[in-house]
Amino acid sequence: MSLGVSVQPLIDTSAIRLVLLHDRDGKLLALLPGEQMLDLTRLAQLTGRDLQPVKGEDAKRFFAQPGMQTAAGLEKLLALPLALDSGCPEGAVSGYEPHTGWSFQLTGLPAHEQVVKGTFALPPQEPHKAAAGAADEVVITRAVEKFTSLRVKQRLEDTLSLPGLSESMQLIVKLRSDPSAGVDDLVPVIKRDPSLSAQVMGWASSPYYAAPGKVRSIEDAIIRVLGFDLVVNLALGVAMGQVLKLPDDTPRGAVSYWDQAIYTATLAEMLAQRSTLEPRPRPGIAYLGGLLHNFGYLVLGHLFPPHFSRLSRYIEANPHLEQRLIEQEVLHVTREQVGGWLLDSWKLPSEVCTGVRYQQEPELANEEERIYAQLIYQSSRLLRSRGLSDGPHTDCPEGWPEALGLTPEQVQQSLDEICAQTESLAELSGMFNRGR
Numbered sequence: 001m002s003l004g005v006s007v008q009p010l011i012d013t014s015a016i017r018l019v020l021l022h023d024r025d026g027k028l029l030a031l032l033p034g035e036q037m038l039d040l041t042r043l044a045q046l047t048g049r050d051l052q053p054v055k056g057e058d059a060k061r062f063f064a065q066p067g068m069q070t071a072a073g074l075e076k077l078l079a080l081p082l083a084l085d086s087g088c089p090e091g092a093v094s095g096y097e098p099h100t101g102w103s104f105q106l107t108g109l110p111a112h113e114q115v116v117k118g119t120f121a122l123p124p125q126e127p128h129k130a131a132a133g134a135a136d137e138v139v140i141t142r143a144v145e146k147f148t149s150l151r152v153k154q155r156l157e158d159t160l161s162l163p164g165l166s167e168s169m170q171l172i173v174k175l176r177s178d179p180s181a182g183v184d185d186l187v188p189v190i191k192r193d194p195s196l197s198a199q200v201m202g203w204a205s206s207p208y209y210a211a212p213g214k215v216r217s218i219e220d221a222i223i224r225v226l227g228f229d230l231v232v233n234l235a236l237g238v239a240m241g242q243v244l245k246l247p248d249d250t251p252r253g254a255v256s257y258w259d260q261a262i263y264t265a266t267l268a269e270m271l272a273q274r275s276t277l278e279p280r281p282r283p284g285i286a287y288l289g290g291l292l293h294n295f296g297y298l299v300l301g302h303l304f305p306p307h308f309s310r311l312s313r314y315i316e317a318n319p320h321l322e323q324r325l326i327e328q329e330v331l332h333v334t335r336e337q338v339g340g341w342l343l344d345s346w347k348l349p350s351e352v353c354t355g356v357r358y359q360q361e362p363e364l365a366n367e368e369e370r371i372y373a374q375l376i377y378q379s380s381r382l383l384r385s386r387g388l389s390d391g392p393h394t395d396c397p398e399g400w401p402e403a404l405g406l407t408p409e410q411v412q413q414s415l416d417e418i419c420a421q422t423e424s425l426a427e428l429s430g431m432f433n434r435g436r
Helices: 040-047 056-063 071-077 134-147 156-160 167-177 183-191 194-204 218-226 228-243 257-274 283-291 295-303 305-317 323-331 335-345 350-357 370-384 408-420 422-434
Strands: 005-007 016-023 026-033 082-085 093-096 103-106 115-118
Touching: 040 082, 040 115, 040 305, 134 156, 134 295, 134 335, 156 295, 167 183, 167 228, 183 194, 183 218, 183 228, 194 218, 194 228, 194 422, 218 228, 228 257, 228 283, 228 295, 228 422, 257 283, 257 370, 257 408, 257 422, 283 350, 283 370, 295 305, 295 335, 305 323, 323 335, 335 350, 350 370, 370 408, 408 422
Parallel strands: 016 093, 026 082, 082 115
Antiparallel strands: 005 103, 016 026, 093 103
């Protein structure tokens, strides 16, 4: 078949998708239906090669070359070794590369001696939409038994071998859940923990909070600079992060765990503060939900270390998909399920557990606490549009600002404020890493 090529700027995600991979033998292209998941295991079986997707930044450099904007450049590209999924339509097709939005149009699929054909694309499977709680525990238990050598004991928490929270952190969890607790209850708890005391003083002195004058004491840091809610939330964020270490082999080019946590928490809090809903969402709870929204990612790294590198490569190969769909395919459980379940077992406020569990599908949350899932959902997608959070760039549902008691102008102002403060927020997130 003769191959006619042209280059067009429009992206149609229902078209075919081009993925650039490599191994020690060089580059290979994969063409597959645009909305499906590239299965790296099936691709390896088809090609006999141990292929990995190129890093996102390398893909951007490669497809930004001037030659890629010409028909001749596309002809040369498609002459590379190429895997063609059997689900690609015959005849004229359009396609795109997801990291860059680079798009192209073909009068026919490539057909040369270096093309191999087979099935290596899968339609992504939605996680089971059951109620959280006991149903989530069943899903997690099955995944643990399937992908590890562990045999689940009577209590799943015992099987996971997670270190417990320190005494001071257990007290802080109780303070977070007590609506009558205040600074007088918090200061003694902070003072009895030297590490936490040092972190509170460091937060209060950070450029983001820009406190006038020198911060001289724990009381000064809490009362004059940070406030009860923020200290409790930051302390809990540190505690959760200390229980589990960051996985070693994360997706390349990803926004750092703590940067995403701080950006999401700060934006969710801003949106909650500006909301006119009645009853109004509690900004402190919105902040804590945002801070812990990705906690389940750490749990997945702890539960499935042999499989985590594989998960990372699948995320890199399928940047157009929500990561929960990839986790469902690779591990049969998602970060939202394990994160929400574990936070609930540690007795964090139910609004936080609901926000974390249903952040990808807020419509399933109970009506009283749905607002916190919606705040995380929208904050994450807004941050993705500025490269401050991981995941595909997708539009927020129409009319969502009004549903949260916000105007589009308030949303834009909040996002612009976050973007203007990324340096000081990143310095704050760096304190979490240093405190580990």
